[in-house]
Amino acid sequence: MTKIGILGIAHMHGYSYARALKGMNDVEITGLYDDDGYRMNKACRDLGIKSCEDLEELVAGSDGVIVTSENSTHRKFVEIAARKGKHVLCEKPIATTLEDANAMVEICKENNVKLQMAFPVRYSASVRKAKEIIRAGFLGDVINLVGTNHGRMPGGWFTDPELSGGGAVMDHTVHVVDTVRWLLDCEFTTVYATFGTLIYDIQVEDCGLEMFKLSTGQYMTLDCSWSRPRAHPYWGDVTLRIVGTKGTLFLDIFNSKIEVYSNESGSSWENYGDNLDQLLIEEFVEVLRSGRSPFTIGEDGLQALKVVCSAYRSFEEGTETKIV
Amino acid sequence: MHSIAILGAGMMGNVHARAYRAMNQTSSLWIVDPVASRAGVLAETYGAAVANFEEVLENDGIDIVDICTPTFTHRDLAISALEAGKHVFCEKPVALKLRDARAMDEAAGKSGKKFMVGHVVRFFPQYSAVKELSVARNIGEIVMARLYRGGSFPSHGIDNWFADPEKSGGVFVDLSIHDFDFLRTLLGPVTTVEARSSMLSSDKQKSSFDHGMAILKFESGALVHVEGSWAEPPGMPVGFGTFYEFIGTRGMITNSYERETTLKLQTSIEGKPKYAQENPAHFDPYAAELESFTLSVDEDKEVPVNGREAIESLRIALAANLSAKLLRPVELSEVH
Ligand SMILES: NC(=O)c1ccc[n+]([C@@H]2O[C@H](COP(=O)([O-])OP(=O)(O)OC[C@H]3O[C@@H](n4cnc5c(N)ncnc54)[C@H](O)[C@@H]3O)[C@@H](O)[C@H]2O)c1
Numbered sequence: 136m137t138k139i140g141i142l143g144i145a146h147m148h149g150y151s152y153a154r155a156l157k158g159m160n161d162v163e164i165t166g167l168y169d170d171d172g173y174r175m176n177k178a179c180r181d182l183g184i185k186s187c188e189d190l191e192e193l194v195a196g197s198d199g200v201i202v203t204s205e206n207s208t209h210r211k212f213v214e215i216a217a218r219k220g221k222h223v224l225c226e227k228p229i230a231t232t233l234e235d236a237n238a239m240v241e242i243c244k245e246n247n248v249k250l251q252m253a254f255p256v257r258y259s260a261s262v263r264k265a266k267e268i269i270r271a272g273f274l275g276d277v278i279n280l281v282g283t284n285h286g287r288m289p290g291g292w293f294t295d296p297e298l299s300g301g302g303a304v305m306d307h308t309v310h311v312v313d314t315v316r317w318l319l320d321c322e323f324t325t326v327y328a329t330f331g332t333l334i335y336d337i338q339v340e341d342c343g344l345e346m347f348k349l350s351t352g353q354y355m356t357l358d359c360s361w362s363r364p365r366a367h368p369y370w371g372d373v374t375l376r377i378v379g380t381k382g383t384l385f386l387d388i389f390n391s392k393i394e395v396y397s398n399e400s401g402s403s404w405e406n407y408g409d410n411l412d413q414l415l416i417e418e419f420v421e422v423l424r425s426g427r428s429p430f431t432i433g434e435d436g437l438q439a440l441k442v443v444c445s446a447y448r449s450f451e452e453g454t455e456t457k458i459v
Numbered sequence: 460m461h462s463i464a465i466l467g468a469g470m471m472g473n474v475h476a477r478a479y480r481a482m483n484q485t486s487s488l489w490i491v492d493p494v495a496s497r498a499g500v501l502a503e504t505y506g507a508a509v510a511n512f513e514e515v516l517e518n519d520g521i522d523i524v525d526i527c528t529p530t531f532t533h534r535d536l537a538i539s540a541l542e543a544g545k546h547v548f549c550e551k552p553v554a555l556k557l558r559d560a561r562a563m564d565e566a567a568g569k570s571g572k573k574f575m576v577g578h579v580v581r582f583f584p585q586y587s588a589v590k591e592l593s594v595a596r597n598i599g600e601i602v603m604a605r606l607y608r609g610g611s612f613p614s615h616g617i618d619n620w621f622a623d624p625e626k627s628g629g630v631f632v633d634l635s636i637h638d639f640d641f642l643r644t645l646l647g648p649v650t651t652v653e654a655r656s657s658m659l660s661s662d663k664q665k666s667s668f669d670h671g672m673a674i675l676k677f678e679s680g681a682l683v684h685v686e687g688s689w690a691e692p693p694g695m696p697v698g699f700g701t702f703y704e705f706i707g708t709r710g711m712i713t714n715s716y717e718r719e720t721t722l723k724l725q726t727s728i729e730g731k732p733k734y735a736q737e738n739p740a741h742f743d744p745y746a747a748e749l750e751s752f753t754l755s756v757d758e759d760k761e762v763p764v765n766g767r768e769a770i771e772s773l774r775i776a777l778a779a780n781l782s783a784k785l786l787r788p789v790e791l792s793e794v795h
Contacts, residue, residue, distance in 0.1 A: 327653050383691060
């Protein structure tokens with residue numbers, strides 16, 4: 136039996152991960168802890184899992200933990216788990232500051248625990264196939280990339296800079312950055328970012344556009360905006376156009392959709408593609424059982440956060456900035 | 460009734476000739492092209508008379524000159540025609556340099572004749588509807604947008620002139636200028652452009668190929684991403700397409716050429732597969748554009764797209780080129 140505890144349920148992905156765990160054989164959810172007792176009890180009722188007031192005890196009784204608390208509290212929970220020698224699956228972005236992210240990667244290394252990052256997009260079969268296509272030379276030399284990660288404005292703590300570390304740029308830069316780092320075996324070297332609070336009356340940015348240079352020579356833009364209106368039938372997208380000298384490739388990761396039109400509840404799209412959260416969780420369980428390294432690691436989270444922090448610096452300076 | 464001389468019997472010359480004929484079966488049409496066979500075919504197809512440019516300038520019966528030649532020839536042809544007292548319609552981009560475009564606009568001012576530039580996207584129904592829809596459906600102020608326009612490289616150009624950035628200006632100046640112009644009409648002036656293009660920014664270049672990405676900031680605060688592509692391989696089933704999404708404060712408007720098609724064909728004739736995906740329509744935006752021009756001449760009123768507007772749209776494209784070359788954001792005020 137593999138025992139997994141959930142630390143923090145601020146992020147809605149926590150619900151999705153818990154459901155994935157519940158569908159697996161020989162996996163036990165040891166319980167859920169959240170600093171916010173109301174939120175903890177509600178999630179435990181919704182998910183049918185045990186609430187745990189005693190964080191230390193929950194961690195001690197688990198083989199590994201999933202951290203889906205607010206961005207700025209990831210570090211606290213990861214440190215507790217690492218000190219007890221427990222492996223961690225951490226929600227993205229890894230943290231809100233590089234100091235926190237470095238400390239998290241460090242403490243996991245010191246305590247010999249695996250730190251897996253929740254970058255589900257990299258687990259997509261389309262992304263894997265894209266890598267094979269690029270490797271086989273079907274695109275020739277890759278020259279430019281154009282990415283989007285659109286979403287709805289999530290509200291709640293996501294718009295509280297203390298807890299989230301920022302808005303759309305913090306929330307929606309890392310998925311595509313991580314995917315491209317893996318696809319092209321590259322790092323992001325410079326960024327120019329421009330953004331604004333253009334749609335909603337909130338304390339963080341809701342729209343952003345970024346221009347990157349990659350260590351392998353390509354240029355790339357990314358639209359990380361919370362620009363999907365509530366009326367849109369789907370939450371958003373992750374897309375990537377890869378332009379090479381011999382051809383182009385377009386990825387639209389969540390486009391396996393069923394369109395539903397209901398007189399009662401309006402129009403909505405349902406995804407019938409692989410459940411990427413499920414794949415991410417299966418990987419974590421496999422890591423716990425085998426002790427091997429995860430596919431998406433803390434270092435990946437740190438590199439992606441460097442891009443985000445540099446994007447904020449670029450915006451302040453109004454110029455292109457080196458990613459450090 | 461107008462007497463119209465078309466300069467250039469290439470792709471656009473044929474599009475314009477067809478549009479004039481659809482508008483008016485009997486108006487007199489002239490065609491000028493140094494390649495006699497091209498002029499001949501167009502003359503035959505649309506019932507036009509072949510002439511050379513000097514004859515056109517001297518013929519007082521011809522009141523309109525319509526320039527459909529490669530961009531690097533626009534300036535001299537337009538100025539000569541205006542000085543000879545002709546009304547001039549000129550295909551976009553107006554010219555390759557602001558200085559040339561200004562000289563054309565000044566010649567138009569001096570002559571008192573009409574001068575219009577072919578920013579035809581304003582006449583495409585899926586674009587002209589955006590403003591109206593955003594108001595009628597209460598989408599709110601448009602604060603963000605993404606536009607794509609592209610396909611395979613335009614290899615039809617005579618002597619492959621599109622491949623030479625000195626002659627076509629590259630993908631921003633030749634192609635994305637459509638979107639730059641449309642965006643200006645919708646969102647007002649641009650302040651900053653950050654752009655890259657494979658022709659100007661990349662060290663892995665390839666001839667007859669370009670792909671550009673531009674991030675625009677508008678005075679209004681709006682942020683826009685424009686992508687222009689001549690990067691699709693030749694011979695693809697879908698050779699050209701457009702896409703847009705406009706984000707308002709209370710909703711969004713989006714359209715995609717690939718999604719929204721009314722006709723799909725898959726067939727195989729004698730072992731040769733053929734595939735088509737189209738959106739045929741009776742309405743011809745080019746005819747609407749040219750009709751708006753002749754109407755401006757007839758009623759002596761301002762043309763829908765004048766020289767000053769074309770200059771401003773060109774300025775954005777040139778800012779994108781400058782940014783792509785210098786690898787840094789460029790203020791529009793840096794482009795004179
Ligand atoms: N509005 C649009 O949608 C659109 C689309 C394509 C091209 N264009 C523009 O239209 C113009 C023409 O492009 P095209 O694709 O038709 O090019 P093309 O190469 O197909 O045709 C150009 C023709 O002009 C002729 N020509 C060259 N110099 C001439 C001169 N001095 N006098 C008369 N004829 C001359 C050439 O022989 C050739 O036949 C360009 O400015 C281009 O940017 C606009």
